[in-house]
Amino acid sequence: MFAADFEYRKAGSIAEAVQLLSDNPGAKLLAGGHSLIPLMRFRLARPEVVIDIGGIANLRGINVSGDTINIGALTTHAEIAASADVQRSNGLLAEAAGGIGDPAVRNRGTIGGNLAHADPASDWATVLTALGATVSAQGPSGARTIxxxxxxxxxxxxxxxxxxxxxxxxxxVLAANQRAEYAKMAHPASFYAVVGGAVVVTMDGNRCTAASVAVGGLTPRPVKAPSVEQALSGTTLTADSIGDATARLGEDITAAGVDIIGDVYASAEFRAGVAPVEVKHALMHAIGLAHH
Ligand SMILES: Cc1cc2nc3c(=O)[nH]c(=O)nc-3n(C[C@H](O)[C@H](O)[C@H](O)COP(=O)(O)OP(=O)(O)OC[C@H]3O[C@@H](n4cnc5c(N)ncnc54)[C@H](O)[C@@H]3O)c2cc1C
Known part of the structure; x- marks a missing residue:
């Protein structure tokens, strides 16, 4: 099917994009187009105005400044996966980017478009939640950090x-004593996460001193897992202690007050059962007891 008629506008700067959005309520930004265009072709989205931000050069690129990696919203998954700076500073970002979709998706899809689309099956949403990442958002009254x-x-x-x-x-940037991993049960055709678990552990030898854990794919938005994090913190990480900690994941999903998704890909019961397994897999990989 073809998209409904729309007006195409091209923004030359961030300020112009914000102005065009303000002037055209209901308009949609076009980044990589990998989610917006299919939605428009199925007529699930019918924006009257589409604002192409693809030519805004300062929305692209990666720079590492002190202990922060700044990634422009238009940076593609392939650029993140291939970046030597990213590989050196936070290998989980490169690994997650390299596991998204297929080469065509990675070459066009952008990190900003992925987050803004907020697909429950997004890898970035889960991984960046565990990593404690932030976004800068620009609106008419200035920028804010979220x-x-x-x-x-x-x-x-x-x-x-x-x-x-x-x-x-x-x-x-990950510290020398931090390990971060992501494990997902991927849909075999799209590679979208049916269930994904991301972990960041701070280690003192074999002992975990702090942990950050998030799961996604099974819930409408990623869920942090404070019970699992607490059970890991202060513990020597072994297959048994990891198994005990990840068994608490269900408590965190219940406490988050979100429903577990059941659909044509997997039932809610299946996803609930697989989630601790993916988190355990990520943790076992983080401490070198498993390999992808
Ligand atoms: C076949 C296929 C397989 C995929 N597999 C995976 C996968 O395994 N894992 C995964 O995580 N993702 C996957 N994706 C999603 C893909 O990675 C893209 O990131 C995603 O489609 C959106 O990014 P985009 O740049 O194409 O955004 P677009 O489609 O251009 O835009 C998406 C939405 O975000 C808005 N938007 C875009 N940029 C911004 C911005 N800077 N600020 C605010 N709003 C903005 C748009 O207006 C639109 O509403 C897959 C997609 C396809 C088609």
Whole structure:
């Protein structure tokens, strides 16, 4: 099917994009187009105005400044996966980017578009939640910083105002004693996460001194797992202690007050059963007891 008629506008700067969004309520930004264009072709989205931000050069690129990696919203998954700076500073980002979709998706899809689309099956939403990343959002009254864990409200819904755009994603550089991993049960055709678990552990030898754990794919938005984190912290990480900690994941999903998704890909019961397994897999990989 072809998309319904729309007006195409090309923004030359961030300020112009914000102005066009403000002037055209209901308009949609076009980044990589990998989610917006299929939605428009199925007529699930019918924006009257589409604002192409693809030519805004300062929305692209990666720079590491002190202990933060700043990634422009238009940076593609392939660029993140291939970046030597990213590989050196936070290998989980490169690994997660390299596991998204297929080469065509990775070459066009952008980190900003992925987060703004807020697909429950997004890898970035889960990984960046565990990493404690933030986004900068630019609107008519200036810029604000939003934690990725607060950005996504629900399936396909963010806290962004209609006339705000994500400009940068900022991610901490991993310290030498931190390990971060992501494990997902991927849909075999799209590679979208049916269930994904991301972990960051701070180690003192074999002992975990702090942990950050998030799961996604099974819930409308990523869920942090404080019970699992507490059970890991202060513990020597072994297959048994990891198994005991990840068994608490269900408590965290219940406490988050979100429903577990059941659909044609997997039932809610199946996803609930697989989630601790993916988190355990990520943790076992982080301490060198498993390999992808
Ligand atoms: C076949 C297929 C397989 C995929 N597999 C995976 C996968 O395994 N894992 C995964 O995580 N993702 C996957 N994706 C999603 C893909 O990675 C893209 O990131 C995603 O489609 C959106 O990014 P985009 O740049 O194409 O955004 P677009 O489609 O251009 O835009 C998506 C939405 O975000 C808005 N938007 C875009 N940029 C901004 C911005 N800077 N600020 C505010 N709003 C903005 C748009 O207006 C639109 O509403 C897959 C997609 C396809 C088609």
């Amino acid at each position: 934690a990725v864990s607060d950005l996504i409200e629900d399936a396909f819904a963010t806290v962004l105002a209609e006339n705000e755009l994500i400009t940068t994603v900022s991610v901490p």
